[in-house]
Amino acid sequence: MAPKKTLSNWLNNRYLLIIRNEENFADKHSVAFTYARVVLIGVSLFLLLMTGALFLSRTLLAQWFDPLFEQMEVNRQIIELATAVDSLELEVARKDVFINNIKAIVHGEDSIEGGTPREEMSLTGEQKLQEANREDLTYKAAVVDSQFRMEYEQLDQTAVSSIRSGNDQMPELFFITPLNGIVSSPFDNRLGHYGVDVVAKTNEPVKSVADGTVIFASWTMDSGYVIYIQHRNNLISVYKHNSALLKKVGNFVNAGEIVSIIGNSGELSNGPHLHFELWYNGNPVNPEDFVSF
Incomplete structure (x- = not known):
């Protein structure tokens, strides 16, 4: 009895394909194969054709027919x-x-803060915290300026009148003109105007009147961008309503060095100008007695 053939035997049986000449039956070519090899080659060709057809349908054929x-x-x-x-x-x-x-x-005006509405809406928590810190510093700067004025207002007016005589006489110093312009409002301590207002061209640089160290440089509600410079002999010069500050606290400045740009910042300003003050031993003095504008 002949053994039963299995699928494995059927796939692995070797066959020989012979190509002969029809006239003389001479062998021209022969190919050995198995059904397993034929199936493998067929499946490979089918997958290759399917891949090519899918590629063409998504590219070239799609442009033509879709x-x-x-x-x-x-x-x-x-x-x-x-x-x-x-x-x-x-x-x-x-x-x-x-x-x-x-x-x-x-034009000597305040710069426009902030960005586009989209940017304001996309502020991160850290940026909001930084903005809150900046506002807190601004408030503290305004408090410092207010306390500075309050201390002066509580002084006896007789002390103010005595700074030009006796041991409190202001030392002889050579001052650089901070800004060349016209004095629109003079010094008057009775009205609480402890400096002079100088009107000049837009974007004129403001210079330090003498050598010194910056002790305050920030923005206040009333005076806008303000810078205080401590000079020798307990003398302080004050520059208010600037449009920009070019020095920071702790910077040493030479006489005639640019420290800010004239502006119109602060609620007490009604036009581009420089409000300039001189304080000696904690008391204001008339800048026009020492500086020629």
């Missing part, structure tokens, strides 16, 4: 263009804020 392909391409380009336009709008808004700040500084 009516939605062109619309999909147009939609994709529209989305890319919309994204690019949105980015350009945001960049233009940022540049507008920057240009407006420059214009404000050029």
